[in-house]
Amino acid sequence: MSAVLEAQGIRKSYRRREVLAVDRLALEAGRTVALLGPSGAGKSTLLAVLGLLERPDAGRIVFDGREVSAGDRKARLQIAAAFQRPWLFKGTVGENVGYGLALRGLPTADWRCRVAEALERVGLGGWEDRSALALSGGEAQRVALARALAVRPRVLLLDEPLASLDPVVKLRLAQDFARLLHEDGMTVLWVTHDHDEAALVADDVAVMREGRIVASGPADDVFLVPGDPWAAGFLGLEAPVAGVVAEVEEGVARIVCEGVDLFAVAPVEPGARVRLGVRPEDVVLFEAGANVPASSARNRLACVVRELEPAGVTFRAILECAGVRIAARVSRAAARELRLAPGAEVLAVFKATAVRVAEEPSSHEGASG
Ligand code: ADP
Ligand code: MG
Numbered sequence: 001m002s003a004v005l006e007a008q009g010i011r012k013s014y015r016r017r018e019v020l021a022v023d024r025l026a027l028e029a030g031r032t033v034a035l036l037g038p039s040g041a042g043k044s045t046l047l048a049v050l051g052l053l054e055r056p057d058a059g060r061i062v063f064d065g066r067e068v069s070a071g072d073r074k075a076r077l078q079i080a081a082a083f084q085r086p087w088l089f090k091g092t093v094g095e096n097v098g099y100g101l102a103l104r105g106l107p108t109a110d111w112r113c114r115v116a117e118a119l120e121r122v123g124l125g126g127w128e129d130r131s132a133l134a135l136s137g138g139e140a141q142r143v144a145l146a147r148a149l150a151v152r153p154r155v156l157l158l159d160e161p162l163a164s165l166d167p168v169v170k171l172r173l174a175q176d177f178a179r180l181l182h183e184d185g186m187t188v189l190w191v192t193h194d195h196d197e198a199a200l201v202a203d204d205v206a207v208m209r210e211g212r213i214v215a216s217g218p219a220d221d222v223f224l225v226p227g228d229p230w231a232a233g234f235l236g237l238e239a240p241v242a243g244v245v246a247e248v249e250e251g252v253a254r255i256v257c258e259g260v261d262l263f264a265v266a267p268v269e270p271g272a273r274v275r276l277g278v279r280p281e282d283v284v285l286f287e288a289g290a291n292v293p294a295s296s297a298r299n300r301l302a303c304v305v306r307e308l309e310p311a312g313v314t315f316r317a318i319l320e321c322a323g324v325r326i327a328a329r330v331s332r333a334a335a336r337e338l339r340l341a342p343g344a345e346v347l348a349v350f351k352a353t354a355v356r357v358a359e360e361p362s363s364h365e366g367a368s369g
Contacts, residue, residue, distance in 0.1 A: 002028065002029050003026035003027060003028055003029075003062070004027050004028070004029050004063070004064060004154055004155055004187045005026075005027045005050060005061070005062070005063050005079070005154075005155050005187070005189075006024070006025070006026040006027070006061070006062045006063075007022055007024065007025045007026075007046070007049060007050055007059065007060075007061055008023070008024055008059055008060045008061075008062065009022075009023060009024075009058060009059040009060065010022045010025075010046070010049055010056045010058070010059035011056060011057050011058040011059055012045060012049065012054070012056045012057050013057060018211060019042050019045055019211050020042050020045055020046055020049070020056065020211045021211050021212050022042075022046060022059075022211070022212065022213055023213070024213075025046065025050070025206055025213060025216075027050075027155060027187050027188070027189055028187070028204070029185075029187055030185040030186070030187060031187065031188070031203040031204055032178065032181060032182070032186075032187075032188040032189075032190055032201055032202055032203050032204070033188065033189050033190065033202065033203070033204045033205070033206060034190045034191075034192060034197075034198035034201055034202035034204070034205050034206070034219070035047070035189060035190065035191045035192075035206050035208060036192060036193065036194075036195060036198045036205060036206070036207050036208065036234070036235075037193065037207060037208030037209055037234075038193055038209070038234070039193060041208040041209055041210060041211070042208055042210070042211040043159070043160075043191045043193075043208055044159055044160075044191065046208070047081070047157050047159050047189060047191055049061065050079075050157060050189060051076075051079050051081050051157045052068060052069070052070045052072060052075060052076045052079065053070065053076075053081075054070065055069070055070040063075050063078075063079075063154075063155075064154070077104060077151070078153055078154040078155065079153055079154065079155045079156075079157060080100065080147075080148035080149070080151050080153035080155070080156050080157070081148065081156070081157040081158070081159065082141075082144045082145055082147070082148045082156075082157075082158050082159070082161050083144075083158075083159045083160070083161070084159060084160040084161065084163045084164055085164065086140040086141055086143060086144035087144070088132040088133065088135070088140055088143060088144070089132065090132070090133055091131075091132055092128060092129050092130060092131065092132060093119070093124070093127045093128055093129070093130045093131075093132050093135070093143055094112075094115050094119075094127075094128030094129060095132070096132045096143055096147060097115045097118055097119060097128075097143060097146045097147045097150050098111050098112075098114070098115045098147075098150065099147055100147055100148070100150060100151040101114055101115070101150055101151060104151060114150045114152075115128060115146075115150055116128065117150075118146040118147070118149045118150035119143075119146050121146065121149055121180055121184070122142040122143070122145050122146045122149070122176075122180070123142060123176065124139065124142050124143065124146065127143075136169075137164060137165050137166075137169065138165055138169040138172075138173055141161055141162065141165065141173060142173070144161070145158075145161070145177060149184070149186075153186075154187065155187045155188070155189070156181070156186050156187070156188045156189075157188075157189045157191075158188065158189065158190045158191060159191045160191055160192055160193065161177070161190070162174055162192070162194075162197060163192070163193070163194075167312065170194075170197065171196065171197070171200065174197045174200040174201055175200055177201065178200055178201040181201075188201075190202065195223075195234070195235050195236060198219075199219065199223060202219040203218070203219060204216070204217065204218055204219060204222075205217070205218075205219045205222040205223065206222075207222065207226065207228070207231040207234060207235070209230060209231070209234075214228040214230060214231050215227055215228045215231035220356065221356070221358070222235070223235060223237075223279065224237075224277040224278075224279060224356030225240050225275050225276065225277035225356045225357070225358040226240075226277075227358075232277075236280060236311075236316070236327065237277055237279070237280070237327060238318065238325045238326055238327050239325075240275035240276060240277050240358070241257045241258070241262075241275065241276045241277070241324050241325070241326075242257065242258075242273070242274070242275055242276075242360075243255040243256055243257030243258075243262065243273075243274055243275075243276055244256055244271065244272070244273055244274070245268045245269065245270050245271060245272045245274060246261070246270065247270055248268065248269065248270060251265055252264070252265055252298065252352050253265075253266050253268050253357070255274060255276065255357070257276060257323075257324050258322050258323025258324050259322040259323060260301065260321055260322045260323070260324045262276060262299055262324075262355060263298035263299055263352040263355070264276065264352050264355035264356075264357050265352045265353045265355075266355075266356075266357035268357060268359060272359055272360075273359070273360040274357050274358060274359050274360060275357070275358045275360065276355055276356065276357055276358075277355070277356045277358075278326050278350055278354055278355055278356070279354065279356075280316060280326075280327040280328050280329040281329045282350050282351070282354035283319075283326060283327075283328035283329070283348050283349070283350045283354075284297070284328075284348075284349045284350065285317070285328055285330060285334060285338055285340075285346045285347065285348055285349075286338075286346065286347040286349060287338060287346065287347065288302060288344075288345035288346055288347055289302075289347065290347050292347065292349055297349045297350060297351045297352075298351065298352040299348075299349065299350045299351070299352065299354075299355065300347060300348070300349050301319070301321040301324070301326075301347070301348045301349075302321060302345065302347055303319035303320060303321045303326075303345070303346055303347070303348045304319070304320050304321075304343065304344070304345055304346075305317050305318070305319060305340055305341065305342055305343065305344045305345075305346060306318045306319065306320050306325070306342060307342060308335070308340055308341060308342060311329065313332070314329050314330060314331055314332065315329070315330045315331075315332065315335045315340070316328070316329060316330075317329075317330050317335075317340060317346075319346065319348055321348070326348065328348060
């Protein structure tokens with residue numbers, strides 16, 4: 001794959017405290033990388049370094065195969081950014097969207113056309129003459145995105161673009177933005193501290209903690225079986241479950257984990273040592289002993305609820321079956337119907353395709369059979 005923009009061996013300190021130690025972060029052409037991490041992890045600093053807005057103490061930034069530095073105006077003009085606060089100035093929406101074009105010295109006629117096109121892209125076609133200061137939070141973020149897109153950048157850097165919006169607007173906008181950036185084949189770094197938002201937008205995910213990237217890769221892999229236990233917790237998962245593949249029949253592996261059989265669709269061989277993950281939203285709960293009709297949901301675990309905690313509008317339940325712990329996301333209605341509480345017994349059901357499997361590197365060593 002070809003990286004459009006890549007950070008290599010980046011180190012940066014403020015007042016002798018190291019805030020960035022990133023060996024590599026690459027933005028591949030046409031893909032969106034979600035950079036996730038708690039506040040203070042170094043996400044904004046890394047974005048600023050990638051955007052040639054900040055100089056690192058050490059390391060290289062490579063843009064289209066060429067090493068570039070913070071002074072490189074030509075490279076900088078091909079990178080657009082948008083931030084949590086849209087920074088709209090007094091004037092019309094059109095003037096705000098055209099701001100980057102004026103900076104780049106584009107003739108007025110082309111400028112109008114580009115502004116109209118960018119507004120159309122973000123769902124605000126024809127809004128040129130409205131006052132920029134009379135917009136809702138969500139509309140203002142659409143305008144900020146239109147401003148970034150209008151310059152037709154090679155790379156788009158978004159620093160918590162939706163963090164100040166209310167949750168409903170936020171998730172709708174995340175979906176809209178992700179779809180249009182995908183359609184445009186844009187190369188994007190999307191910084192957020194919200195894993196639901198990241199799950200909606202990301203092709204690839206990098207999880208940051210204390211200046212370092214502790215887990216990275218395709219979104220499905222990182223979200224389901226993050227290599228790092230801290231990252232698992234941050235992403236709302238229980239730590240991955242370890243197991244050994246007992247047999248594989250018609251592409252479905254039976255994996256023995258802590259005395260429990262789990263079924264997964266995965267390209268593994270008997271004897272392989274693996275780690276498993278199940279996303280909380282893929283687990284459906286029934287009353288203990290319920291007669292669940294046969295279906296493709298091969299995994300049925302009689303569990304005890306160990307913890308139940310509110311998670312936004314839903315609940316998060318930690319379930320235990322023998323030595324296996326999994327998390328489930330439960331609606332409020334379901335939690336009430338099932339009378340969920342710590343100590344309650346439930347039946348957890350999930351498909352073999354919902355179980356993500358990562359093979360341990362030294363998988364076949366010492367495995368029997
Ligand atoms: P994030 O975006 O993940 O919340 P930041 O990149 O903003 O994290 O900050 C990472 C760390 O660097 C924090 O501890 C922050 O206090 C520190 N930091 C950021 N910018 C500066 C600065 N200009 N001067 C001193 N410390 C800074
Ligand atoms: Mg930040």
